Amino acid sequence: MPITFHPAKKDIKAFESKDYGRREDSVGSQAERILKGACYEQYRRADEILQSSFDTFSRQSQEQVQEFIPLTNGFVHTVLEAYNNHRALVIRPDDVWLAILIQFNMFVNGNAEVLRSQFVxxxxxxxxxxxxxxxxxKVDYGELAHKMTTEIEKNVTDPVLRDWILPDFSTTETNDTIVCSIVMMATMKEYFSYKFMLLCGIPKVTLQGEKEDWEKILSRLEKLKEYGLQTIAWYHLLHPVTSRFVRAFDAPDAQENLDFWQQVCHYEGGGSGPTWLSGWITAFCVFDLKGAWMGNKFKGNAQSPNPASLPTSDFFSTFLEVPPVVADPFGFDPPREPLQLDGALYHRIDDNDVPAGSCEVDVLVVDASSTKEEPREVWCLMVAGQVGMRLSSSSGAIGEGAPLNADDKKDTVQPVAGWWMFTKLFEGEYRDERTQTRWSRPS
Structure with a gap:
């Protein structure tokens, strides 16, 4: 438990309002004002403050804001203020440890090459x-900094460095961990450069139905093994994906499940060249409109007495070529390895080659409903498939007729199946060609 003692026989002296009242200046946000007062050299280089631990100050009362005084060294100057002006002093273990870490940061950066072998x-x-x-x-930069310490840990020679730096005291709060994470990044900055890669993603997923429904799909996949090597390969691409749909019902918030949904797709390339699509979504893009295989290339003379019985990794190594590592054409990102799930290697496709989600079939309708006329033959076409997406609100029910939220915001999408039956026009009778509409990803 905390302890309190009285080193000097002095009365505690309170601040006067003039000592800590807000100093008016041209700085807008409280976070910016504090940056200017505490870290002026960094303030001079600051354009837009994206996020800080002082963001809540803008929502606090003027009195609460005035209870904070920016200092160039928060620990040393606070202790000196208490000593010189008879203030009561409160110190946490985190305060002392951070003061030590800041000094250690300066030591390491000032002697980076001498110390290199001790770290990397x-x-x-x-x-x-x-x-x-x-x-x-909108991203949580504090969490990103904390995650970065894990990447540092993987790449330094000292296995206990991260645990040694990050605080775990009884007084440690989230902000303390974030601050020390950033200090760790700064301490290792002569050995590492850092990148936060912000990606697209799905903020919320709802899998409808029961777990048993998804298990039925999993069992139905087995039949694909009856139709040859291509559908066996397809089975091995679909099984890891569908099995994770099933497992999500047992642990929807497990990190493994959340990570899986961040591997849906990845766009590569662009500019004047093609844009490639990769990720597990390509398991649903393995045949083009003519039934040609779009997945990883098959090896020429590969054989096995019973391909359908092979485990996924063995099937891929026996029959399929390993997809190439994809280099970033602009040189910004490291080469991207193909996604691998349970031994299955997922291919990439040109996003213009995503096959249609619908199919068609001719039907001859014989209309013999009239007793006064001869039966009439009418050639028709039936079209069916996944033909769009329904918009609804995340605050309402899911599915057709889902209400919107209070702000009338349509923020949820769901695939929609549909069908048509229409009489056919034949070649030479086609309607004038119209501009084709196509849903494309935002640029």
Whole structure:
């Protein structure tokens, strides 16, 4: 438990309002004002503050804001203020440890090459990347910094360095961990460069039905093994995906499940060249409109007495070529390995080659409903498939007729199946060609 004692026989002296009242200046946000007062050199280089631990100050009362005084060294100057001006002093273990870490940071950066062998094996700077779903103004940068310490831990020679730096005291709060995570990044900055890669993603997923429904799909996949090597390969692509749909019902918030849904797709390339689509979504894009295989290439003379009985990894190594590692054409990102789930390697396709989600069939309708006329033959076409997406609100029910939320925001999408039956026009009678509409990903 905390202890309190009285080193000097002095009365505690209170601040006067003039000592800590807000100093008016041209700085807008409280976070910016504090940055200016505490870290002026960094303030001079600051354009837009995206996020800080002082964001809540903008929502606090003026009195609460005035209870904070920016200082260039929060620990040393606070202790000196208490000592010189008879203030009561409160110190947490986190405060002392952070003061030590800041000094250690300066020591390491000032002697980086002398100390290099004690921290890393590589020369120069190695780039470390943390990927996250979100945009530049809404992502949690504190969490990203904490994740980055894990990447540092993987790439330093000292296995206990991260645990030694990050606080775990009884007084430690989330903000303390974030601050020390950033300090750890700064301490290792002569050995590493850091990148936060912000990606697209699905913020919320609802799997409708019962777990047993998804298990039925899993069992139905077995029949695909009856139709040859291509459908066996397809089975091995679909099984890891569908099995994870099933497992989600047991542990929807498990990190494994959340990570899986961040592997839906990845776009590569662009500019004047093609844009490639990869990720487990390509398990649903293995045949083109003519039934040609779009997946990883089959080896020429591969054989096995019973291909359908092979485990996934053995089937892939026996019959399919390994897809190439994809280099970033612009040189910004490291080469991207193909996604692998349970031994299955997922291919990539040009996003213009995503096959249609519908199919068609001719039907001859013989209309003999009239007793006064001869039966009439009418050639028709039936079209069916997944033909769009329904918009609804995440605050309402899911599915057809789902109400909107209070703000009338349509923020949820769901695939829609549909069908048509129509009489056919024959070649030479086709309607004038119209501009084709196509849903494309935002640029």
């Amino acid at each position: 094996l590589h020369e120069g700077k190695k780039e470390l990347t943390v990927t996250y779903v979100g945009d530049v103004r």
